[in-house]
Amino acid sequence: MRIGICGSQSVGKSTLVKHLLNNPFLKNYTFFTERSKELIKKGIPVNKESTSEGQDAFLLERIKELEKENMITDRTILDVYAFTKLSEHISNEKKEIFRAIKYILSKYYDIIFYIPIIEEIKMEDNGIRETDEQFRIDIDKVLKEEFDKLPFTKKHYINSITLSDRVAEIIEVIENMEGEFNDKN
Numbered sequence: 001m002r003i004g005i006c007g008s009q010s011v012g013k014s015t016l017v018k019h020l021l022n023n024p025f026l027k028n029y030t031f032f033t034e035r036s037k038e039l040i041k042k043g044i045p046v047n048k049e050s051t052s053e054g055q056d057a058f059l060l061e062r063i064k065e066l067e068k069e070n071m072i073t074d075r076t077i078l079d080v081y082a083f084t085k086l087s088e089h090i091s092n093e094k095k096e097i098f099r100a101i102k103y104i105l106s107k108y109y110d111i112i113f114y115i116p117i118i119e120e121i122k123m124e125d126n127g128i129r130e131t132d133e134q135f136r137i138d139i140d141k142v143l144k145e146e147f148d149k150l151p152f153t154k155k156h157y158i159n160s161i162t163l164s165d166r167v168a169e170i171i172e173v174i175e176n177m178e179g180e181f182n183d184k185n
Contacts, residue, residue: 001177002066002108003029004076005170006147007115008140009131010123012163013074016115019167020072025175032065032073048087048135052094055084059101066108076112077105078150082142086135107152111177113170114147115158116140 005013014034021031058080065073081102084090106112117140123131147155156173160166 001070001110001174002068003072003174004078004109004112005072005074005115006076006078006112006143008117008136008143010121010136011115011117011140012121012166013115015163016166016170017072017074019163020170023167023171025171026072029070029072030068032061032071032075034074048132049089050083050087051089052091055080055087055090055094055098058083059098062105066105076109077102078112078143078146081146082139085142086138102146103151106150109153111154111156111173112147112150113156113158113173114143115166116144118161120161 005017007013017031017033020026020029058075059077062073062075062077062080065071081098084095084098087095117136123133123136147157154177156170158166158169160169
């Protein structure tokens with residue numbers, strides 16, 4: 001299965017994926033986590049300063065991830081689109097292209113999990129992510145809107161707050177999906 005986890009900055013996506021990595025049930029999966037550091041090293045702006053070049057790079061990463069049969073990623077095409085949509089450095093024409101690409105590529109995920117902003121998890125400055133709280137809220141709003149509109153992909157809204165509960169929630173959903181798939185075959 002191709003599994004994506006989306007959410008705004010500092011909601012726990014990368015931490016969650018790193019904990020899923022250790023779960024024996026998911027031993028046949030390839031995991032993808034935070035890759036912004038590599039773009040920054042290449043001098044490509046990210047976050048609020050993201051340019052067309054930066055979003056193109058993120059888009060290509062998502063496409064490469066979707067080539068894997070069993071993968072879990074802490075970024076989805078929805079994340080790429082949200083940052084593109086809110087960038088002041090990307091033309092409206094390019095934003096429309098990304099909107100169309102988002103629509104096309106979203107169907108290749110078997111499921112996308114959405115993690116909302118919750119008060120219990122405060123924004124953390126890791127030296128890479130954007131720390132503007134309003135920008136975080138704006139990204140979350142776009143992600144939630146796009147998540148709710150997904151036409152093809154199964155989706156799951158993460159309700160848990162603690163890391164261990166989130167891991168258990170995701171494992172349960174994946175087990176149920178794999179069970180449904182095996183019942184059909």
